[in-house]
Amino acid sequence: MPWEALAATVTKLEGPIQKRVEMNIDGQRSSFRIADVLECQATPLKNPATGEVKEVHITYPKGGFFWNEGNVVTTEVTKISWGDLNFEYSGKFAAVAEVNWTNQG
DSSP states (O other): OOHHHHHTTOSOOOOOOOOOEEEEOOGGGOEEEETTTEEEEEEEEEOTTTOOEEOEEEEOTTOOSSOSEEEEEEEEEEEEEETTEEEEOTTSEEEEEOOOOOSOO
């Protein structure tokens, strides 16, 4: 896990995509990008009245499915365009989290 669960969501596989992955690990402002394929940029939650940045966490005390503690953010930019897969998910919920996946049960 979690690869088995993710694999169950795929009906068509295109790839592999052999392009450079650019990652910027910066907490609530983390991002990653694959040129001409996808771009994801997180931005902190803000108080709508004051504009003050807020830090909100979701913690799974007994361990989560994909991550144990995530910092809730908004997607400033999230767009994907590759083959038949084209969508944009900007201005929506996201979580930034450190994950440690292994093949060990």
